[in-house]
Amino acid sequence: MKPPPFEYVRPGSLPEALDALARHGATGRILAGGQSLVPMMNLRLVKPAVLIDINRVPGLAEIRVDGGELVIGALARHAALLGSALVRKHCPLMADAYRWVGHGPIRNRGTLGGNISHADPASEMPAVLAACDATIGVRSAKQSRTIPAAGFFTGALATALAEGEMVTEIRVPLAQPGQGAAWEEAANRKGDFAMAGVGVLVTVAGGKCTHAAIGVAGMAKPGTRLSATEKRLVGTALDAAAIAAAARAAREEVRPSTSYHADATYKRELVETLAARALAAARDRAR
């Protein structure tokens, strides 16, 4: 179908964009890559009265290192992040997971800020950012604040963004020596939405796991961590038995949704297999 009518605003700067959001916050929406919003408009699932197109706002797509953090502008495209040497070096979990996000033409337009604001439970990046303890930088015309990724995602297609607020940047702590990362996923075809995805970060020191973080995609809520399973891993040698036990625990801990191609039981099975693979790969990379 065709999208419903709307008024189009194209701010040339961040203050202009925030102004427009303050004016139209209740009925307006930001247009970033358009790769989730425009399908929903074409399907008439949403009918925003005003679209605020941020694509020409300068300085919003940077990828840089600032102190101990990788800083990613909200408008950084999936394609730029997939190809970024900084991301590969400082957030290998994101680099690994991005191989699974959409197809070339989707990645040319889609943005990280739009992706997390959309908060699709099947999306990879909410799980990645939760596992990495990233923070989300948010601004309105009046104030700016920082939200931990774990608190940003409040439910399927729901975030902690208030009316008039937009995401401006994402901050990820830099990967440390001794850390290993891996993303494993099952999708119908590579580039389709995940049936289940598991992202793992482990830190190994003196042959023992000192920190573990597991984020899952394809479950009921985006950006979910498996904290009980993580606790089981700390102190183990991440040997085959520890990994198998953790993978079984992950299977129980997830809260799967049912989707067209995968019911909840199947998703649990996927999670066990994917978690075992991701844990082993992350452990090997941590050495």
Add this chain to the structure above:
Amino acid sequence: MALIPINVTVNGTRFERAVEPRRLLADFLREDLDLKATHIGCEHGVCGACTVLVAGEAVRSCLTFAVQADGCEVRTADGLAQAGKLSPLQQAFWEKHGLQCGYCTSGMMMVASELLERNARPTKAEIEEAVSSNLCRCTGYYNIVESVQRAVELMQEGAK
């Protein structure tokens, strides 16, 4: 809704038009400019039949508003043939039977155009990954992949 004036260069020709904000780039090309090579399949970004190049990048024209292309260079499959002569990509699709019903073909060729411009000698796996963004329900993709491989050969012969 008030119309918004835009100017867009399509396949080298500059067009000035006024559009409704909700006008999709796909409809702008087909209806306002009468350039019918760009096909519309699913209208939610999944099938890729409407893929065009904007500023050299492959994008879904069903997920892009025409107003967003204001000031941009757009390329469509209408512009592939030069002076009535098939481009190497078109020639290759013809030789290798890269199409059956033809509905996905223009989108496939635009995805392949982007790939070949970035990477003059893609591997088979790279070609497969690129064309997997678009749906073809006839060919099973074998002939499409072979067509892109053949286009690589033709372009190299042409460059000699």
